C-alpha cells in the first residue's frame with residue numbers, strides 16, 4: 001500500500017484492508033467468531049499482558065471491527081479507533097473513560113435528545129455532573145469548568161438548531177486548561193474533520209451517514225492522539241496512576257512504544273471488557289460497505305439539501321428555514337469555517353400554523369419516510385417536539401432549539417425533482433384553516 005497521503009474518496013475504499021491474507025478475498029470478510037486460537041501459552045500470556053497486540057475475544061477486538069476502526073482513523077486523521085455497539089455507547093464510553101463519580105463534564109446545550117437525556121439523568125445517577133453551556137460564546141466552557149472537569153463535549157452540526165460548533169475556539173480553551181474536547185461528528189462526516197480544528201477525540205453514531213442505508217446500529221470513538229494526558233496527570237489519574245483493574249498498568253506509560261494511544265487502548269481493554277458495549281462484526285461489515293460510498297453520498301446529500309433549502313425559502317407557508325447555508329453573521333461564519341465540504345444534509349423549517357400544521361405536513365408526505373433517524377440514503381422527516389425531544393420538558397426543548405412547529409428533514413439522495421414534488425404536495429395538503437389559525 002502506498003504511503004502517499006490519500007484523499008477521503010480513496011481512504012474509504014482502501015485503508016485498513018487490501019485482501020484477506022488467508023483467502024485473497026478483496027471484500028472485508030465478516031469474522032463471525034467469538035474467540036481466537038493462541039499459538040502457545042507464551043503467546044496467550046503476551047496478548048493478555050499487552051506486550052503483544054492481537055485478538056483474544058471479540059468483546060474487546062475483532063478483525064472485521066478492526067478494518068472499520070482503521071478506516072475511520074484514516075478518514076479522520078486520528079491515531080486509533082474503537083468500534084462499539086451504538087452511537088450512544090460511543091458517547092457514553094468516550095466520557096466514562098476519563099470521568100468518574102465526583103467529576104464533571106462541560107457540554108454544549110445543542111445535543112441529540114438521547115445524549116441530553118443520558119447526561120442529565122443517567123450520568124447524574126452515576127455521579128458524573130454534566131454542566132450544559134450555550135456554545136454561542138466559547139468562553140462559557142471556560143467559565144463552567146473547574147479542577148474536576150474531565151472533558152468538554154459538543155456536536156459539530158447539532159440538530160435541530162444546526163448551529164455549527166466553534167471547535168477551534170473551545171479546543172484552544174481546553175488546551176489552555178488541560179481539558180480535552182470530544183466532538184460528536186455524526187451529522188458531518190467528510191464535510192468536517194474535527195481533528196483539523198483541534199478536537200482531541202471524535203465520536204460517531206455510524207448508524208447514520210457512515211452506514212447510510214438504515215440497516216445497522218453502531219458507533220466509533222477515534223483518538224486524535226494530540227491530548228497531553230501525561231502533562232495533565234493530576235486531572236487524569238485514571239491514565240497516569242496504576243490501574244488496579246489491569247494489574248497496575250499505567251496507561252500513559254504501558255503503551256508508549258505503540259504511539260499516543262493511551263486513551264483509546266484503555267477504553268478497549270477496561271471499559272469494553274467490563275461494560276461490554278461491543279460492536280457486531282456483521283454490523284461493522286455493513287459500515288465498511290457504507291463507508292465506501294460515503295463521500296459520494298455526502299456530496300449528493302449536501303447538493304439536494306441546498307436545493308430543498310432554496311425551495312423552502314421561497315414558499316409562502318414557511319416562516320423560517322434552518323440550514324447552515326441560510327444563516328448570516330456568526331453562525332454563517334462558523335458554518336463556512338468548519339463545514340469545508342458542504343453544509344450537510346439536514347434542513348429544518350418552521351411552518352406557519354405551528355404544531356398542527358407540522359403534523360398535517362408530515363402525515364401528507366409520501367416519498368419522505370416519517371422516522372426517528374437521520375443520514376439514510378432515503379429522505380426522512382420528523383416532528384421533534386412530539387418524538388425525538390418528547391422526553392425533554394418544554395424549557396429544555398426550547399434550549400435545544402425545538403419549537404412546537406419545527407420539522408426536521410434529513411434530505412436523501414433521490415432525484416431532487418421527486419424530493420421537491422413530495423414537499424410541494426405535502427405543503428399543499430396542510431389545511432388552510434390550520435395556517436390561518
Ligand code: PLP
Nearest residue numbers: 086087088112184186205207218
Ligand atoms: N449522536 C448523534 C448526533 C445522534 O444523532 C445519535 C442518534 O440519533 C446518536 C449519537 C446515538 O446514536 P445511536 O442511535 O447509534 O446509538
